[in-house]
Each structure stands twice: as C-alpha cells, then as structure tokens.
Amino acid sequence: MKQPLSRDTSLEVTNLEELAPMADYSLMDSLNRDPDATPDGVDHRPRQVFSGHYVPVRPTPIETPEYVAHSESLFRELGFADSLGQSDDFIRMFSGDLSLVPEPMSKVGWACGYALSIYGTEYTQQCPFQTGNGYGDGRAISVLEAVLNGQRWEMQLKGGGQTPYCRGADGRAVLRSSVREFLAQEHMHALGVPTSRSLSLYVSKTERVRRPWYSEGSHSLDPDQLISEPVAISTRAAPSFIRVGQLELFGRRARKQEHPRALEELEQLVLHLIDREYNGVIDQSLDTPTKIVMLARAFRSRLASLVANWIRVGYCQGNFNSDNCAAGGFTLDYGPFGFCEVFEPFYQPWTGGGQHFSFLNQPAAAERNFKSFCSALRPLLGAHEDELAQLDEIHSGFPEVMQAEMERMWAAKLGLEVFDSELFRELMMLMTQTPVDYSVFFRELSSIPDDIRSIEKSFYRPMNEAGGAESEGLLKRWSEWLAKWRSQIGIDGAGNGSRLREELSRNMKLVNPKYTMREWFVVTAYQQAAEGDYRPLRALQDVLTQPYAEQSNSVESHYYRLKPLELFDLGGLSHYSCSS
Numbered sequence: 001m002k003q004p005l006s007r008d009t010s011l012e013v014t015n016l017e018e019l020a021p022m023a024d025y026s027l028m029d030s031l032n033r034d035p036d037a038t039p040d041g042v043d044h045r046p047r048q049v050f051s052g053h054y055v056p057v058r059p060t061p062i063e064t065p066e067y068v069a070h071s072e073s074l075f076r077e078l079g080f081a082d083s084l085g086q087s088d089d090f091i092r093m094f095s096g097d098l099s100l101v102p103e104p105m106s107k108v109g110w111a112c113g114y115a116l117s118i119y120g121t122e123y124t125q126q127c128p129f130q131t132g133n134g135y136g137d138g139r140a141i142s143v144l145e146a147v148l149n150g151q152r153w154e155m156q157l158k159g160g161g162q163t164p165y166c167r168g169a170d171g172r173a174v175l176r177s178s179v180r181e182f183l184a185q186e187h188m189h190a191l192g193v194p195t196s197r198s199l200s201l202y203v204s205k206t207e208r209v210r211r212p213w214y215s216e217g218s219h220s221l222d223p224d225q226l227i228s229e230p231v232a233i234s235t236r237a238a239p240s241f242i243r244v245g246q247l248e249l250f251g252r253r254a255r256k257q258e259h260p261r262a263l264e265e266l267e268q269l270v271l272h273l274i275d276r277e278y279n280g281v282i283d284q285s286l287d288t289p290t291k292i293v294m295l296a297r298a299f300r301s302r303l304a305s306l307v308a309n310w311i312r313v314g315y316c317q318g319n320f321n322s323d324n325c326a327a328g329g330f331t332l333d334y335g336p337f338g339f340c341e342v343f344e345p346f347y348q349p350w351t352g353g354g355q356h357f358s359f360l361n362q363p364a365a366a367e368r369n370f371k372s373f374c375s376a377l378r379p380l381l382g383a384h385e386d387e388l389a390q391l392d393e394i395h396s397g398f399p400e401v402m403q404a405e406m407e408r409m410w411a412a413k414l415g416l417e418v419f420d421s422e423l424f425r426e427l428m429m430l431m432t433q434t435p436v437d438y439s440v441f442f443r444e445l446s447s448i449p450d451d452i453r454s455i456e457k458s459f460y461r462p463m464n465e466a467g468g469a470e471s472e473g474l475l476k477r478w479s480e481w482l483a484k485w486r487s488q489i490g491i492d493g494a495g496n497g498s499r500l501r502e503e504l505s506r507n508m509k510l511v512n513p514k515y516t517m518r519e520w521f522v523v524t525a526y527q528q529a530a531e532g533d534y535r536p537l538r539a540l541q542d543v544l545t546q547p548y549a550e551q552s553n554s555v556e557s558h559y560y561r562l563k564p565l566e567l568f569d570l571g572g573l574s575h576y577s578c579s580s
C-alpha cells in the first residue's frame with residue numbers, strides 16, 4: 001500500500017489566486033516573439049513563421065470539461081493541494097480557457113516552431129509551405145511558467161486547439177491518446193526514467209472529433225474505420241519543452257543565414273536551454289563557445305543514459321525523430337510508443353516507425369538525434385577551431401558512451417557488478433529463440449531462482465508439452481545458462497535466507513520492474529473513460545506509479561500476467577498506425 005506522505009498543508013496552493021504570484025514568464029524576456037504575430041494570440045490559421053522563438057496563441061477551450069485525473073505525486077512536488085485539480089478555476093485554465101486567470105498570469109499562451117530530422121536526415125517536406133517555416137507545436141500550447149517549490153516549470157496543454165503550426169489539422173487530442181500519455185509520463189517517472197510529467201487530464205462531455213482507428217478485433221495494419229472520440233486536454237510539465245528539432249530550426253536558419261538575426265536567435269535559444277535544463281551543470285559566467293562544448297557533453301551523457309533506461313524498462317519510443325527528442329535529455333511525446341511484452345530485438349509498435357526506431361535500435365537512433373543536435377550548435381562556434389574540434393570529438397564519442405551505458409544497464413538487470421559479454425550474448429540468443437516476456441523474465445530472475453521453473457512463467461509457449469527434442473534442448477540450455485549466471489553472481493550454494501542473496505535480489509528488484517504499462521490494460525482504461533467510468537484508469541494509475549513494489553495479491557493476479565495469446569497482432573493493441 002502507498003504510505004501517505006506527511007506534509008505541511010498550510011503551504012499548499014488551493015486555488016489560482018494563490019498560484020498566480022508564482023507565475024514568472026522569464027521565457028518572454030530571454031526569447032523573441034514572432035514579429036508577425038498579434039500579441040492577443042487569436043491568430044490560429046496555418047501560416048509561415050519566419051523568425052522569433054515563439055508565437056503567442058490563445059488556446060481554444062474544450063467544451064464542457066470534466067475532471068478525469070491528476071498526478072498526486074506531481075501535485076505534491078509542486079506544493080499543490082490535492083483538491084486543486086477539481087476546483088473550477090483550475091479546471092477552466094487547464095481545459096484551455098485562460099480568459100479569467102488572475103494577474104500576473106498570462107491570458108495568452110505560446111507555441112514554438114521546430115524542424116524535423118528523421119534518423120539524422122533533414123526534412124522540410126512535412127511543412128505545408130515546403131520551407132520548414134510552418135512546422136512546430138500544432139496542438140501543444142504552453143500556458144504557464146512558474147517557480148514552484150524552488151523549481152522552474154513550464155506547463156503545456158496538449159490538444160489546446162489550432163496554432164499557426166497546425167497545418168490545417170484540428171489542434172485537438174482525443175481522450176484515448178491523452179490517457180496513454182497521461183499514464184505513461186507518471187509511470188516512467190515512477191520507473192526512474194527522466195520524463196515530462198503529467199499535471200492534469202480533462203475530457204469534454206460534448207465535443208468529439210473523428211479519427212481513423214481499428215474496429216474491434218481487427219488484425220489490419222492500418223486503421224480500418226473512422227471513429228468519433230471525445231476530445232481531451234492533458235497538461236504536461238517540464239523545465240522546458242525545447243526539442244533537438246527546435247535547435248535545428250534555428251541552427252538551419254543560422255547556417256543558411258536566412259535573416260540577419262538568425263545567428264543571434266540560435267544563441268538566445270541555446271542560452272535559454274542551458275538556463276532551463278543545465279543550470280548548475282554549466283556555469284553562467286563562462287563564454288559561449290565553452291558553454292556549448294559543455295552542453296554537448298552534458299546532453300550526450302543524459303541522452304545515452306536515457307536510452308539505456310528505456311531499454312531497461314522495456315520502453316520503445318516508436319517515433320524518435322529529432323522533434324520528439326527533448327534537449328533536456330528526458331522522454332517527450334508519448335505517441336506510438338509501447339512496452340515490450342514478448343521480447344523482440346526489433347519490437348516496434350508503430351507501423352510507420354520502421355526498424356530504425358525499434359526497441360534495441362534506439363541507441364543508434366539516439367546517435368542520429370545527437371548528430372542533429374551537434375550540427376545545430378556548429379554555427380555558434382564560427383571560427384573557434386578548438387571548440388569545433390572538441391564538438392566533433394564529443395559527437396564521434398557517442399557510440400562509446402552509449403555502449404558503456406548499455407553495459408552498465410544490462411549488468412544491473414542481471415545483478416552483476418561487471419558486464420559479462422558472453423553470458424549476455426547467450427541470454428539474448430535464448431530470449432530470441434524462446435518467446436519470453438521481457439519484464440516477467442527479469443522480474444522472476446530477480447528472485448534468484450534455483451532452477452528454471454519460475455522463469456518458465458515468462459515463456460509464451462510451454463516448453464515441455466509436445467515440444468519434442470527442440471524444446472528439450474532449449475530447456476537444457478536455459479538450465480545451463482541459469483547455473484552459469486548463478487555462479488557469476490556469486491550466490492552458488494547460498495541458500496534462501498542468505499544475506500548476500502537477499503540483498504542481491506532486493507537490488508535487482510529495484511532495477512527490474514514488476515509492473516509495466518501493458519497496452520491491453522490501457523485500452524480498457526481509455527474505453528471505460530470514454531463511457532464516463534474513470535475507475536479502471538485510476539486503478540491502473542495506482543499500479544503503474546509503484547512499478548517496483550510487490551503490491552497486493554489481487555493486483556498481482558490481475559496485472560502481473562503475460563499478454564493473452566488472443567490479443568496478439570490486434571490493431572490498436574499490438575500495433576498502431578497513428579496515435580493522435
């Protein structure tokens with residue numbers, strides 16, 4: 001059971017009037033507004049934005065909003081009373097209506113432009129004007145910057161209506177995708193993986209949009225029908241929402257000298273990034289070239305560690321373009337993501353994602369994004385030969401840093417002090433030859449079994465029944481592998497109850513989660529939520545926010561299970577072609 005944390009409730013924010021004095025839009029001071037924009041933010045038509053870092057946008061509120069969920073733990077961190085999420089003024093603001101927010105809160109939000117590279121290749125075609133000037137936050141609108149409990153946060157609505165970057169789309173997010181992102185962010189945080197956070201989720205009781213989706217039981221790769229879904233607004237929170245793609249937009253403009261202030265705007269953005277995300281890591285008093293070299297090194301280690309963490313918990317981002325890669329080194333944009341159930345090295349839930357963004361190829365995809373990041377910084381180093389050489393070296397060192405992170409991560413998953421490549425290679429071979437559930441396998445291993453019986457719980461195909469010689473051979477190899485592993489971790493001969501064994505098991509269970517976000521639970525949660533029943537969603541939220549805990553027997557029997565075989569290959573459940 002979760003322990004209620006003791007807290008000083010007298011300091012809690014209980015309404016917007018109390019929150020307002022903490023608002024601090026320093027972004028507006030350090031960055032430039034699009035000079036063509038009207039300050040009132042009512043310009044929602046798709047158009048080109050040629051310069052400036054942000055466009056003022058007034059969100060379009062969803063009709064008749066209803067409270068669905070908030071993150072108790074983020075509220076606690078921010079010093080918000082738990083009841084705040086259900087108060088009228090808070091609901092109004094975070095369902096998109098800024099018209100009544102108290103001073104000095106801004107009645108206008110902002111959206112940002114960004115560029116796109118897919119696996120390291122620059123694209124401009126996704127922009128309706130073929131110039132790259134019409135691409136950016138099409139439905140994400142930041143509405144608040146504030147210093148809360150000593151930390152600076154930016155709050156961003158997703159699904160808050162059209163922005164100049166909407167490319168003709170409706171600017172909305174449906175309840176389905178909003179529930180997914182809302183749950184995933186807090187789950188990842190609880191898993192210890194850096195991520196944007198979930199603040200709140202509100203659904204409209206009357207406004208719906210049509211989206212392509214799968215019919216019940218469909219095995220089709222692409223959606224086979226249009227369905228009407230309730231719209232929702234989820235709010236996410238992070239120190240900033242600067243993406244690698246955003247640096248790229250300004251890097252490309254500077255490289256091509258698209259306008260006289262292009263280089264200056266790139267520098268402003270990079271300094272803003274350092275201030276928001278690398279404060280305390282990079283000394284503000286240093287000169288810009290030195291800062292840039294330090295930034296590249298710091299981002300490299302964060303990115304490598306992030307991706308190793310993804311793999312540790314079985315997470316596949318699915319669409320790891322540069323515009324879905326946060327420059328602060330945390331997970332951003334939970335679109336066509338998924339958690340690996342049956343282990344497959346090239347697991348990829350997004351049908352449009354290809355192998356390059358698949359599960360174990362994420363380190364390579366991260367390297368491509370890192371390349372885009374470094375190219376964006378280059379114009380700022382101009383003739384600084386020394387720093388340019390350092391930047392190149394930092395870039396070319398990415399695979400080595402990534403590999404070291406991966407080895408550390410695999411060693412930790414296996415309870416080893418030092419990575420053992422042979423033991424690991426054999427395990428990978430067995431895990432690809434035996435359909436095995438990734439998280440159940442590592443969790444069962446964390447109990448340090450004496451034989452393979454408990455590990456067999458993670459097998460999708462019983463090994464002994466009618467499997468013949470092949471199955472017998474595999475079982476034998478599993479047993480041999482287990483014996484070898486046991487001797488490597490040094491507990492051979494130590495019985496249950498030995499201190500060493502218990503400590504090792506405890507540590508492994510802090511690295512190998514018991515509960516991960518299996519899509520079939522999420523489907524029930526969002527389907528019921530669309531009917532107005534939020535209980536399955538909240539129950540799942542409770543389970544997923546304590547993923548390493550054993551939890552109750554009933555939670556275990558319900559949620560600690562292999563994916564039922566009849567759910568394999570179902571559209572919307574095992575794979576999806578879009579996520580919005």
Ligand SMILES: Nc1ncnc2c1ncn2[C@@H]1O[C@H](COP(=O)(O)OP(=O)(O)OP(=O)(O)O)[C@@H](O)[C@H]1O
Binds near residue numbers: 137334
């Ligand atoms: N319904 C929509 N209306 C307007 N723009 C949209 C819509 N759906 C997606 N976009 C835009 O299309 C681009 C690609 O979408 P993608 O799925 O990567 O992002 P997203 O899930 O909307 O948002 P984010 O990256 O902010 O989490 C983004 O720039 C996004 O803002």
Ligand SMILES: [Mg+2]
Binds near residue numbers: 323324333
């Ligand atoms: Mg995106």
